[in-house]
Amino acid sequence: MPRIVVDVMPKPEILDPQGKAIAGALPRIGLTGFAGVRQGKRFELTVDGEVTGEILEQARHAATTLLSNPVIEDVTRVEVIEEDGQ
Amino acid sequence: MPRIVVDVMPKPEILDPQGKAIAGALPRIGLTGFAGVRQGKRFELTVDGEVTGEILEQARHAATTLLSNPVIEDVTRVEVIEEDGQ
Amino acid sequence: MGGPQPVASNNDDSPLNGVTVGVVTFPGSLDDRDAVRAVRLAGGSAIHLWHGDHDLRNVDAVIIPGGFSYGDYLRAGAISRFAPLMEQITSAASGGADALPVLGICNGFQVLTEAHLLPGSMIKNNHLHFICRDQRLRVENAGTFWTSDYGQDEEIVIPLKNQDGQFVADNRTLDELEGEGRVVFRYVDGNPNGSRRDIAGISNAAGNVVGLMPHPEHAVEAGFGPDSSARGEVGVRGGTDGLGIFTSVLKKLVG
Amino acid sequence: MTAETTRTFNIDTVANAEATPGHALPWAELGLKDNEYQRVEEILGRRPTGAELAMYSVMWSEHCSYKSSKVHLRQFGEKVTDAMKEHLLVGIGENAGVVDIGDGWAVTFKVESHNHPSFVEPYQGAATGVGGIVRDIISMGARPVAVMDPLRFGAIDHPDTARLVHGIVAGIGGYGNSLGLPNIGGEVVFDSVYQGNPLVNALAVGVLRHEDIRLANASGAGNRVVLFGARTGGDGIGGASVLASESFDSSKPSKRPAVQVGDPFAEKVLIECCLELFKASVVEGIQDLGAAGISCATSELASNGDGGMHVELTNVLLRDPSLTPGEILMSESQERMMAVVTPGNVADFEAIMDKWAVEYSWLGEVTDTGRLVIEWDGEKIVDVDPRTVAHEGPVYERPYHRPEWLDRVQADGFAADRPTDLRAAVLELMASPNMCSKDWVTDQYDRYVQGNTALAMPDDAGVVRVDEETGLGVAISTDANGRYSYLNPYEGARLALAEAYRNVATSGAEPLAVTDCLNFGSPEDPEVMWQFAETVRGLADACQELGVPVTGGNVSLYNQTGGIAIHPTPVVGVLGVFDDVARRTPSGWREDGQAVYLLGT
Numbered sequence A, B: 001m002p003r004i005v006v007d008v009m010p011k012p013e014i015l016d017p018q019g020k021a022i023a024g025a026l027p028r029i030g031l032t033g034f035a036g037v038r039q040g041k042r043f044e045l046t047v048d049g050e051v052t053g054e055i056l057e058q059a060r061h062a063a064t065t066l067l068s069n070p071v072i073e074d075v076t077r078v079e080v081i082e083e084d085g086q
Numbered sequence C: 001m002g003g004p005q006p007v008a009s010n011n012d013d014s015p016l017n018g019v020t021v022g023v024v025t026f027p028g029s030l031d032d033r034d035a036v037r038a039v040r041l042a043g044g045s046a047i048h049l050w051h052g053d054h055d056l057r058n059v060d061a062v063i064i065p066g067g068f069s070y071g072d073y074l075r076a077g078a079i080s081r082f083a084p085l086m087e088q089i090t091s092a093a094s095g096g097a098d099a100l101p102v103l104g105i106c107n108g109f110q111v112l113t114e115a116h117l118l119p120g121s122m123i124k125n126n127h128l129h130f131i132c133r134d135q136r137l138r139v140e141n142a143g144t145f146w147t148s149d150y151g152q153d154e155e156i157v158i159p160l161k162n163q164d165g166q167f168v169a170d171n172r173t174l175d176e177l178e179g180e181g182r183v184v185f186r187y188v189d190g191n192p193n194g195s196r197r198d199i200a201g202i203s204n205a206a207g208n209v210v211g212l213m214p215h216p217e218h219a220v221e222a223g224f225g226p227d228s229s230a231r232g233e234v235g236v237r238g239g240t241d242g243l244g245i246f247t248s249v250l251k252k253l254v255g
Numbered sequence D: 001m002t003a004e005t006t007r008t009f010n011i012d013t014v015a016n017a018e019a020t021p022g023h024a025l026p027w028a029e030l031g032l033k034d035n036e037y038q039r040v041e042e043i044l045g046r047r048p049t050g051a052e053l054a055m056y057s058v059m060w061s062e063h064c065s066y067k068s069s070k071v072h073l074r075q076f077g078e079k080v081t082d083a084m085k086e087h088l089l090v091g092i093g094e095n096a097g098v099v100d101i102g103d104g105w106a107v108t109f110k111v112e113s114h115n116h117p118s119f120v121e122p123y124q125g126a127a128t129g130v131g132g133i134v135r136d137i138i139s140m141g142a143r144p145v146a147v148m149d150p151l152r153f154g155a156i157d158h159p160d161t162a163r164l165v166h167g168i169v170a171g172i173g174g175y176g177n178s179l180g181l182p183n184i185g186g187e188v189v190f191d192s193v194y195q196g197n198p199l200v201n202a203l204a205v206g207v208l209r210h211e212d213i214r215l216a217n218a219s220g221a222g223n224r225v226v227l228f229g230a231r232t233g234g235d236g237i238g239g240a241s242v243l244a245s246e247s248f249d250s251s252k253p254s255k256r257p258a259v260q261v262g263d264p265f266a267e268k269v270l271i272e273c274c275l276e277l278f279k280a281s282v283v284e285g286i287q288d289l290g291a292a293g294i295s296c297a298t299s300e301l302a303s304n305g306d307g308g309m310h311v312e313l314t315n316v317l318l319r320d321p322s323l324t325p326g327e328i329l330m331s332e333s334q335e336r337m338m339a340v341v342t343p344g345n346v347a348d349f350e351a352i353m354d355k356w357a358v359e360y361s362w363l364g365e366v367t368d369t370g371r372l373v374i375e376w377d378g379e380k381i382v383d384v385d386p387r388t389v390a391h392e393g394p395v396y397e398r399p400y401h402r403p404e405w406l407d408r409v410q411a412d413g414f415a416a417d418r419p420t421d422l423r424a425a426v427l428e429l430m431a432s433p434n435m436c437s438k439d440w441v442t443d444q445y446d447r448y449v450q451g452n453t454a455l456a457m458p459d460d461a462g463v464v465r466v467d468e469e470t471g472l473g474v475a476i477s478t479d480a481n482g483r484y485s486y487l488n489p490y491e492g493a494r495l496a497l498a499e500a501y502r503n504v505a506t507s508g509a510e511p512l513a514v515t516d517c518l519n520f521g522s523p524e525d526p527e528v529m530w531q532f533a534e535t536v537r538g539l540a541d542a543c544q545e546l547g548v549p550v551t552g553g554n555v556s557l558y559n560q561t562g563g564i565a566i567h568p569t570p571v572v573g574v575l576g577v578f579d580d581v582a583r584r585t586p587s588g589w590r591e592d593g594q595a596v597y598l599l600g601t
Ligand SMILES: Nc1ncnc2c1ncn2[C@@H]1O[C@H](COP(=O)(O)OP(=O)(O)O)[C@@H](O)[C@H]1O
Pocket: D148, D149, D150, D151, D183, D184, D185, D186, D187, D188, D434, D435, D436, D437, D438, D441, D442, D445, D456, D457, D458, D459, D460, D461
């Protein structure tokens, strides 16, 4: 079944305590190559049938109203993905 | 600065309570085009400088040891992204 | 059966006093001081262990307490698992018959699964809320280091409080746990979070490592525990059904 | 940041301000009145720099200076007897009051509002509200031991209420639970008058030994000033419009957060590391960072101490490198503290920070100049007498008068026949949103953590043990009835105190001290101002009659939307003491066969 991916990330100017905790942990396990970490969400909406323009519009609407909190998060992607694609 | 994206999704056979709650909420706001929803995580690791093979290897290691728990989650992507890319 | 009665704090005469239990503190641990108090009320001695140390200080048993280590932002227990002290605990706990007894409570249980000392994992409660309530459990295996002071199938009431308390594992693992008697505690009178097969606590194969989601250390002192007990009427906040967890390990270690 | 990477800005230095007296500043945009701006110029003897203007405008705001309420609040300090002061170790004016409860133990408690931020972003607003009040308690030298949350929402069936209720309750739980603080009580009230102005008040209580009391002052020239905890980001920058011109890159102004996100983990670590600092006696003075951030903390610390401080802002650790000096000065980023440390204790201080992996930066030192001087890379951007910023702000005697509509409202009676079916009537009452069980809220809060909770929901007062040896402990209840206060603010305040006092007394504790959060509409409306004046008069009178002092609290004004103010809502918290919490009395009947008495009138 085709899927629509919605990526949601904390706005760059907003504190991301989750990313901060991970960034603090990486060097402790010997991984020192990273300057920062942000943690966001990835949603996969499965579509029963074909992804019409209308359904993509529904996904965009869901992304901004339900899947993200526009005060602190940005929707960074709404996209149809191929089976097994990213 | 270049970023490495790590996507982590709940394993298909594991119940995803958050995805289920969203799937239940979508029709209530009139969005009936979706057969199911899964909620995963998206990490963006910023790299200070060039993304070498070694750093990508570090990211892969972080993905499987720290950023995901193999009992309940799959790492679905570890990839360098272009500035402003997905 | 009756169950153990509370013992005065730091009771010098207690034969259990020679047993020392270490309670690990991570950044973000919350119930560490409560676990220390519980061990002392059970008659044993307790010391605090620091996550960043490399030395178990010769303790006879270890408790990994509840809390939100590192904020639990990534996954509960995910970051704590890499603490230097966890390496010591992992190797000491994996030594077969005379391995170190380890108890993980709530966040501690999550740490033990992340460290692969116990199978399965915890995901968000099925209702997605934090829940704090007095919870009835059945002791399904009274043969572990941490449950031997209870009767087989005895019921107890202890507080439950968590947001990520839904125990999950694949069916093969679950069958294995059931088959080997490693389901140590089961929720009764309603599953509070959707845990598979009502599982509230499990052990490793040797029975020295036990993890459970509810909090026995909050039901050890009359006046500050739950409002009820599985053993009959108790006064206000009079439930002390959790004390047996701590007396179990002390008695077992004294032999 | 270190000096090598210091960026350059278009900063308005003190020298520049002296050289360009005619330069126009947007003081009105920052909320300053004509006469207020003139006073700033008089105080400085020149025009303020942009950073100074931002500082004065925020520190002289209603929120920070209490300029409309101060003249009334004085009654809390005046209407007191010696007996009322007997147990007071620290009174009004510090971060929180401290009360002696015997055996060398003391408690500190305070209730504060986070109303507007919680309306904008319910989860984070409520969460950071808990964070803020807990830092007030830590900064007194105490270990926080419990929280409470008196809440008011709009109509239960209004579509926006669900967003607020669930977000706010989850936020309070999310932050408080993660700190390991038992939630021992609160209130949930629904009334359409709070529709656009929900009230999120948060109370915290802490415990300390007498000798551990820490005050927010900077004394001893040569002592070092340190900022520690979270890094500074662009959160809640007051006076932003005058600071915008500091950036050369005006074509592309960096985004500043619209709301603040709390990091309870960072705060939990801050609690533990502060307690270690206190135990090791390595801090002389300490202050939490709240509204107006570094500008508030430095001016208050300096003003309460020897009066002088020198700070270099390039030393501040940043989360967002695009911040300008003025923004760094004004940022309200959460989970930060400032302390004063003697040079001899610097190494011990750093060792404790390192143990807990808390970041810190040495900003400057205490001086004997009587001036607060703040520099950016050696260039002076602030040079003020800190008292004029922190304590000598404007004070208003705002006009007030009794509302004309009050007679009509008071005369409005309720006439109905006695219900024929009493059973149905009782059931209906019990099922009403304001009377029904609050388990759906309290089940989301941890009431067990720390193992000292002797009473919490559903009891009238929360009770926590302070000393395990003796059972010494405290009881707290918060109460308010906005409808009573609407009908008669003087009596409403007295009733709120009486109710909280009764709830504490019935738990078996001896009431000892009061904190209050006064939630009102706009003080510029003379009728609201009258409600406020009457409330304070009523509360001060009632405190005197009952013999309990107000030790601290908070005023939240401008809770109104579209010209309609909320009901006056004075949330009153009473703290009582037990010599042994084993004697506490729960509410409700728990056993059969007990006799029932009705006491009072
Ligand atoms: N927001 C809240 N947070 C914590 N506890 C609360 C909250 N609201 C109500 N409670 C608790 O629930 C119990 C019942 O509350 P309530 O119905 O308001 O009682 P009462 O009417 O007797 O004051 C009390 O113990 C009270 O402290």
